[in-house]
Amino acid sequence: MTFTGRPIRIAGASGSASDRRHAIAEFACHHPTDPVDVIIADFMSEFNMATAAGRRVDQATTQTAPAYDLSFLEALNPALDDLARHGIKLAVNAGVTDTKGLYEVVMKMVQAKGLDLKVAWVSGDEVLPAVQQSLAAGQSDFRNVYTGERLADWSFEPIYAQCYLGGLGIAAAFAEGADIVLCGRVSDASPVIGAAYWYHGWRRDELDKLANAFVAGHLIECSNYVCGGNFTGFKILEHGGDGWANIGYPIAEISAEGDVVITKQAHATGGAVTVDTCTSQLLYEIQGPWYYNSDVTAVLDGIHFEQRGINRVAVRGVRSGPPPPTTKVGITARGGFQAEAWWFLTGLDIEAKARMLEAQVRRGLAPYADQFSVLKFDLLGTPMSDPHDQNRATAPLRIVVQARRAEDLAPTKFLKPITDNIMQGYPGATFHLDLRQGFPRAIFEYYVTLLPQSAVQHRVHLPWKPTADTQMLDIAPPPRSKTYPSRQPSQAVTHHDQPIDLTHDFGPTARGPLGWIVHARSGDKGSDANCGFWVRHRDEYLWLRTLLSVEMVRQLLGGEASRRPPLEIERFELPALQGVHFLFRNLLDRGVGVTTTVDFLGKNVAEFLRARHVDLPVRFLNRGKL
Incomplete structure (x- = not known):
């Protein structure tokens, strides 16, 4: 019709x-x-x-x-x-x-x-048998699109696979x-x-x-x-x-x-x-x-x-190309278990209080820690200077642990050593009384790879049709496809016909958050995070794309970019949108189901980067802050 x-x-x-x-x-x-x-x-x-x-x-x-x-x-x-x-x-x-x-x-x-x-x-989206058959026949080694790992080398046992x-x-x-x-x-x-x-x-x-x-x-x-x-x-x-x-x-x-x-x-x-x-x-x-x-x-x-x-x-301005011959597949495996505990630190000397708590808790957990696959301590935020109420003088500290077996995170091996520490704790030591997160919960690993569309049985079920042969309709894979490079085009710095000097060519500057001038948006794709920046005015775009090189964004990411091996960053420009886009490879650990960051969807990467201070042209600020 x-x-x-x-x-x-x-x-x-x-x-x-x-x-x-x-x-x-x-x-x-x-x-x-x-x-x-x-x-x-x-x-x-x-x-x-x-x-x-x-x-x-x-x-x-x-x-x-x-x-x-x-x-x-x-x-x-x-x-x-x-x-x-x-x-x-x-x-x-x-x-x-x-x-x-x-x-x-x-x-x-x-x-x-x-x-x-x-x-x-x-x-047709359930494809674990197709993956297993192709793997057994040596037709593909099913490389992880984020890490490059081979499926055969993955340390988890697949239980389910779903394609797009x-x-x-x-x-x-x-x-x-x-x-x-x-x-x-x-x-x-x-x-x-x-x-x-x-x-x-x-x-x-x-x-x-x-x-x-x-x-x-x-x-x-x-x-x-x-x-x-x-x-x-x-x-x-x-x-x-x-x-x-x-x-x-x-x-x-x-x-x-x-x-x-x-x-x-x-x-x-x-x-x-x-x-x-x-x-x-x-x-x-x-x-x-x-x-x-x-x-x-x-x-x-x-x-x-x-x-x-x-x-x-x-x-x-959208252009087109043929679809790729493959489609994305998410393979699920049981990843073990995770538990958390939260403490509240208030007032002065927050960093020292956090160090004290971590030293004490690590000692208490030491008899069990060889069974942990992850143990992390994260201080979340900083209290306000001269706060006008106690809540705004408080920062939480999150302790997160993972292990392959639930019994390795039993209360006697995680919660009890943490809460038993309170009497020797930092000034004002207080833990969250809702301890439900401290009990082990199952987590699932998610491995993303590619499967030929020709291996997928895409089918529509029409149960109201009168006969069995009319109740199912198969959808053929695309008749024409194109194989694209495994990595997208990337440009570490912008190109100018004439040299641009950020210090002089945009007039006087004032130090302030990038987000006073620049919009941003970020999100997750598996273990990768992406982040796009854009500005409202055409003359601001020359400044934005000059400022936001791969190296500058690496500096703005700070500690997140200093991991080993170094964080891979890809960059491309969207001139018609007055935007610059970045892909941060594996910033989100192993993906939403098992990442130990609180920003498990990557949505706050943009908010963090907009809060970082840079030299901002005063003439742009005079137009009004975002």
Whole structure:
């Protein structure tokens, strides 16, 4: 089916399992005044994929929680009547590691309401057998895309593997009459690609259109982010509408030619869609100018945004390339166990108090420490100078430990030696009385590699069809692909036709936080963190790209960049966005499930770097601080 005459309107209703639950129902009930054709929602992440893998494997022997996402069901139930009433399509990646199980529950909900909704589900993302067979046959050594390690050398035993599927299974399901399409691990943008492909009747070789839909999908798949959530310009959003209290949800309008406009809900909500909010979301997860999907590669070095009105931003400058022949695979293994304890340090001599506590606790843990794989002490923050209340004079110290076996983190071997230390402790020694984090919890290692798309059995299930041979539809891999270099283009310093002197060419300077002038946004991709910086004015961009070389950013990262081996940093420029993007390889330890940093999603890398002091041109500061 092909629709003509207007763009498809696709609503982004969830960005994670911990997003608010109301958006699907809200979009559906406001359809008469703010119509949308398809609602998409993203409930999956590397963390819940890995933890759900453990639950899925355990289901064979024990009673465990479901391995699909329960929060999706909370969001879906109040929306079902309006979805049916208005004929709105829905595509979600909420199956996590049990999409068929989710389908069975959703069908019971639909039937209980007496609704005539056709529910399809997509399989093919579960690929551990394909990985094992290829490994045994010597067809691939499955190098880790972050570390270069071979899978055979990994010190953990894989229990589950999931690959990232493209959007054409979703498109096929809609074309066959599905109202709701349930997916496991499709890529975050695949529901938008699939919806646009179906609606406009595109072909697989129309790569420019697919690339634009891919970027649109990336912009709205994190729901509120493109409307002002997690945005360094958040202070300007405090007043007007619902202000900060209720940031709205986005809509992507995609024409038959692939033109994209990002907007938001028409009814009263807070937030905004601007060039800066779109830039913020774009820079969130990219790792270079080539942005890969199973259906297309988007080339981003010329991308820019154009404000077309209030809460309306057009996407410009996206180019395309064929998709890679491979797709990303996440392999899960049981990683052991982790426990934590927290202490509070107040007032003067915080650093000395922290050293005292660490020396005492290390001595208490010494009889058991040879079984620990990790033991870390982190002082988080610094009290205010001359604080006006006691809380602002306090900094927490976090002790985190990991071990392969739960018994090695039993209370007698971790919690008790830590809490028993209180009487000889630093002045004011106080630990957190909620000790639940001090008991061992399971953690999961997550190994990211690549699998040929030809080894994936991407399949759509259409249970309402009359015969068995019509109830399953296989989706072929892309007919044309391109192998890209393993590393993206990187430029350690900017290029100038004429030499630039930061000390003299921009006038008088004042020392202050980088974030007084510069926006930034960061996030995680496995163990890597990425961070993009951009400025509001064209003349500031010359200064920004001159200042932010790889070496300067290494200095700003400070202790994080001085590890051994040295932190690898890649850099590329986005001149049309007035931005510079960095990839920090393996900054996040071993990824979200097992990293010992509190910034387990890498989102505060940008906030840390914006707080670092540099010499700022006074003429830029006179325009007003961010």
